[in-house]
Amino acid sequence: MRRDEALNWARQRIDRQDARLLLQYAAACRHADLLAHPETPLDAVAWQRFIGWVERRAKGEPLAYLVGETEFRGRVFQVSPAVLIPRPDTEVLVEQALIRLQIARSASLDTPLSLDGRGSPHPRPLSHEGEGRQIPPLSRLRERGRERGFGGEGEGRAGALAKPRPLSPTPLPRGERGLEGTPALLDLGTGSGIVAISLALECPAASVTAIDLSPVALAVAAANAGRLGAAVEFLEGDWYAPVAGRRFAMIVANPPYIAADDPHLSGDGLPFEPRQALVGGADGLACLARVIADAPAHLHPGGWLLLEHGHDQGATCRNLLAAAGFQDPFTQPDLSGSDRVSGAHL
Numbered sequence: 001m002r003r004d005e006a007l008n009w010a011r012q013r014i015d016r017q018d019a020r021l022l023l024q025y026a027a028a029c030r031h032a033d034l035l036a037h038p039e040t041p042l043d044a045v046a047w048q049r050f051i052g053w054v055e056r057r058a059k060g061e062p063l064a065y066l067v068g069e070t071e072f073r074g075r076v077f078q079v080s081p082a083v084l085i086p087r088p089d090t091e092v093l094v095e096q097a098l099i100r101l102q103i104a105r106s107a108s109l110d111t112p113l114s115l116d117g118r119g120s121p122h123p124r125p126l127s128h129e130g131e132g133r134q135i136p137p138l139s140r141l142r143e144r145g146r147e148r149g150f151g152g153e154g155e156g157r158a159g160a161l162a163k164p165r166p167l168s169p170t171p172l173p174r175g176e177r178g179l180e181g182t183p184a185l186l187d188l189g190t191g192s193g194i195v196a197i198s199l200a201l202e203c204p205a206a207s208v209t210a211i212d213l214s215p216v217a218l219a220v221a222a223a224n225a226g227r228l229g230a231a232v233e234f235l236e237g238d239w240y241a242p243v244a245g246r247r248f249a250m251i252v253a254n255p256p257y258i259a260a261d262d263p264h265l266s267g268d269g270l271p272f273e274p275r276q277a278l279v280g281g282a283d284g285l286a287c288l289a290r291v292i293a294d295a296p297a298h299l300h301p302g303g304w305l306l307l308e309h310g311h312d313q314g315a316t317c318r319n320l321l322a323a324a325g326f327q328d329p330f331t332q333p334d335l336s337g338s339d340r341v342s343g344a345h346l
């Protein structure tokens with residue numbers, strides 16, 4: 001079977017770009033190779049792999065699970081059905097954490113904070129030593145980056161890093177304690193490790209701890225950290241249980257936040273993702289409420305809690321933060337303008 005024949009066969013069954021990406025993975029070649037040499041035959045192994053992937057994709061299985069990897073903040077993360085597929089929306093969480101870490105660091109170094117047009121501190125080079133391999137073009141998967149369970153249009157949001165966004169810094173109170181020096185950061189519900197690993201690599205001064213209830217997810221996260229050269233302490237357990245008695249300068253979390261009866265759970269690839277990573281109790285708020293309520297006991301004075309949540313959960317999160325004794329609660333929208341991350345400090 002020639003490459004172009006294989007592609008035509010697949011295009012009758014799945015999305016055109018998905019077909020091309022799967023063929024690139026199956027044949028271990030680049031897009032340019034497909035264009036330049038469409039007549040090259042697929043060997044039997046590649047053809048069988050391609051057929052299998054196309055059939056599974058046609059049944060709705062996410063592309064990232066088929067090929068076993070996806071991209072977040074310009075890095076390739078391995079994924080398995082044991083972990084949530086990273087969403088571009090979660091970049092908002094990482095960026096909000098980095099803004100606060102950078103501001104604290106700038107203040108302690110007495111250097112001006114430099115913001116680029118995306119509202120975040122100038123990013124460190126993504127391919128510096130120790131961060132692992134360069135991103136191959138064929139790994140730039142167009143995973144359908146819809147918000148978990150709340151719909152959205154079909155185009156993926158994988159271009160999130162490249163798109164400019166309006167600068168909308170939330171006013172930051174002065175004098176955050178514990179963010180200077182070697183801030184201790186905690187990522188709750190780490191999944192594939194994208195948040196903890198991104199923070200560890202982009203804020204090397206920090207010491208990062210990450211927790212998940214799922215030992216299989218933790219194995220994926222630890223493998224990603226090892227491959228990308230990130231120093232992260234991974235602990236298994238129920239939210240704060242593994243860090244009893246410990247305090248942090250900042251806690252970040254992207255907990256499950258979909259309501260158990262949300263009809264979106266049965267569409268858009270979500271049935272393939274772990275329910276434990278998606279569902280936050282009957283109303284979607286159970287995990288958010290638990291993480292917020294128990295946070296003060298695990299933060300230094302002035303410490304920050306930042307949470308990703310659903311588009312209609314911002315006001316509730318701010319109320320829960322205030323009720324737990326946090327100051328200056330804020331909500332930051334994502335690229336599509338939906339409420340996405342809320343946070344506050346003690």
Ligand SMILES: C[S@@+](CC[C@H](N)C(=O)[O-])C[C@H]1O[C@@H](n2cnc3c(N)ncnc32)[C@H](O)[C@@H]1O
Pocket residue numbers: 083084085086087090188189190191192193194195211212213214217237238239254255256257276277278
């Ligand atoms: C929405 S996923 C987030 C994964 C990853 N942080 C990300 O942003 O892609 C939520 C994660 O929380 C974990 N989780 C669910 N309940 C938990 C609990 N009680 N304690 C710790 N982790 C939990 C799930 O296993 C899952 O990995």
